[in-house]
Amino acid sequence: MKDIKIREGKTNKSSLYILPNKVRNEIDGNMVIKCKYNTLAMLDSRFFEKWWFRAFLALxxxxxxxxxxSISKVQSLDEERATLQATIEVLHRKSDGLRLEILEKxxxxTRLNSRVSEVDTLIRDHISLVPKNRKSEPTIFFITPTSFRAAQKxxxxxxxxxxxxxxxxxxxxxxxxxEKIGKY
Incomplete structure (x- = not known):
């Protein structure tokens, strides 16, 4: 096993933690890294400068x-679906109420039309009984004075x-x- 001595100023301390099978020793302020292999298994800082890695990372x-x-959109669609279903239920209830009102009207x-036809028939029957020469007869005015009395109606x-x-x-x-209103 070969010892590699790295000076403190040139070492990337965060990359030291990702090395497999390493042992760190500090001797007089210098870092010593022991590896099984001759090559250093550290990620080079130039690795992040490669265009394909940056493109892959961005992708x-x-x-x-x-x-x-998309997950947030699906959740908002579920909430909107619940809201729309509640609105549809309210509108169904309103339409049922309006249908009942329409049927009642x-x-x-129909009842009023039948009543109109009955009244129309009665008027036609009554008019047919009236003699045709009634226009030539004189008009009679019948005046009835009343006062307040319970049986008068x-x-x-x-x-x-x-x-x-x-x-x-x-x-x-x-x-x-x-009460009398005037002198009369």
Whole structure:
């Protein structure tokens, strides 16, 4: 085994730790490295200056960065997917509610259309019973003064049914007040 003596100023101390089967001894401030082989197994600092090594290192850094970037994108896509699924669920609930409202409105519309057709039929039947010569008959104005009384509504309702059969009748209902307004 051959001893190699390296001066302290020219040694790269970090490269000493990667040598296999080495023994470090310090003698009077100088480093002595013992190796099995005649060649020194240290990485030379010029190794990092080679263009192909720097290109390889840059390429590896780029691929590692791409890997971490794609992983972060996949995680953000998972979060976005969960958000979109929640939004879709909310929109499905809203659409179901709106469908129920539409069905209710269609039911109401159908009911109102049937009521309109019933009223239209009643009006046509009632108009067909009215004689054609009614326009030549005189108009009758029927004025009814009223005052506040609990049974008066029932009396006026019965009177309206009776007067509805009189042709060319205009019924005017006037409510009198409890207090006199003027000298009259």
């Amino acid at each position: 590896m850094i780029f691929f590692i960065w791409q890997l971490f970037y 269609e039911r109401t519309l 029932a009396d006026l309702t019965r009177l309206s049914y009776t007067l509805s059969h009189v042709p060319n009748l205009h019924w005017i209902v006037i409510e009198d007040s409890d």
